[in-house]
Amino acid sequence: MLKDRVITAAILIPLLVAAILLLSTKSLAFIFGAFVLTGAWEWSRLSGFTSVISRIAYTGIVLLLMISSYEWVTQQLVLQNLMSSVFIYWLFAFVWLVITPADKILSNAVNVYARGLVGLVLLIPTWLSLLALHSSGVHGAYILLSFFILIGVADSGAYFSGRLMGLTKLAPVISPGKTMAGIYGGLVAGAIAAFIMGQLLGYSVYSLLSYISVSLLCIVFSIVGDLFESVAKRSAGVKDSGSIFPGHGGVMDRIDSLTAAAPLYFLGLSWFPGLLE
Numbered sequence: 518m519l520k521d522r523v524i525t526a527a528i529l530i531p532l533l534v535a536a537i538l539l540l541s542t543k544s545l546a547f548i549f550g551a552f553v554l555t556g557a558w559e560w561s562r563l564s565g566f567t568s569v570i571s572r573i574a575y576t577g578i579v580l581l582l583m584i585s586s587y588e589w590v591t592q593q594l595v596l597q598n599l600m601s602s603v604f605i606y607w608l609f610a611f612v613w614l615v616i617t618p619a620d621k622i623l624s625n626a627v628n629v630y631a632r633g634l635v636g637l638v639l640l641i642p643t644w645l646s647l648l649a650l651h652s653s654g655v656h657g658a659y660i661l662l663s664f665f666i667l668i669g670v671a672d673s674g675a676y677f678s679g680r681l682m683g684l685t686k687l688a689p690v691i692s693p694g695k696t697m698a699g700i701y702g703g704l705v706a707g708a709i710a711a712f713i714m715g716q717l718l719g720y721s722v723y724s725l726l727s728y729i730s731v732s733l734l735c736i737v738f739s740i741v742g743d744l745f746e747s748v749a750k751r752s753a754g755v756k757d758s759g760s761i762f763p764g765h766g767g768v769m770d771r772i773d774s775l776t777a778a779a780p781l782y783f784l785g786l787s788w789f790p791g792l793l794e
Contacts, residue, residue: 538658550583554583557576558576560575561636563755563758599645600780600781607781639776643780650782650793663714675703678699684696712725731781731789734785742775743774
């Protein structure tokens with residue numbers, strides 16, 4: 518399985534980097550949009566939509582919302598308000614995961630339409646925030662690339678530190694593979710990556726400290742996004758959201774951490790003057 522993960526990553530990562538650096542924001546909208554629509558198809562299954570027609574209808578709704586909201590990519594104030602609302606949602610999700618016993622989380626039957634609505638909150642803001650990062654200023658492509666590097670490095674740091682030192686489980690019922698050592702390793706690796714990327718982006722000392730703070734907060738919420746999708750999968754009785762990526766599962770398995778981190782990354786950088794230029 519690890520071999521499949523490495524091979525898949527070795528193919529996808531260069532393609533992602535090339536797309537971010539070479540393509541326009543509009544072109545990226547189509548590419549990222551294809552992944553989001555695939556994620557919508559997978560989420561419809563996790564939500565409990567059983568018929569092909571209902572799943573197609575759900576994916577079609579996501580497409581219509583993407584088309585109608587695309588113009589928001591260049592409207593920073595509109596996006597800030599939207600991402601602030603999304604951030605509040607993730608704060609509630611964080612509190613819910615912390616204070617609710619795992620068995621009760623998994624046993625609570627949520628209405629299929631409510632789950633479908635949650636999927637819209639997960640998918641549309643993620644797509645918009647990634648495009649907004651890419652279109653922000655002359656360094657937009659590098660800012661977006663820095664986000665993917667940050668999440669990738671933190672994920673790798675969490676994986677290896679968890680394998681080497683992970684004894685205390687984070688949420689054994691929901692996600693048995695996650696450990697407290699993994700969280701610490703991910704935060705340390707992410708902080709180092711953020712420091713290096715902030716230097717490369719030419720941030721001042723104050724901006725660099727702000728950037729590292731935003732990055733660490735994003736890493737924390739990327740874990741929340743990951744756990745949230747794990748709840749959805751376990752409630753649906755499946756191991757992976759799909760099988761499109763060998764060794765990696767489906768699209769939602771790959772972007773689960775992004776659904777919480779990407780909106781917050783855009784929102785956090787927009788709070789501090791100079792970070793999105």
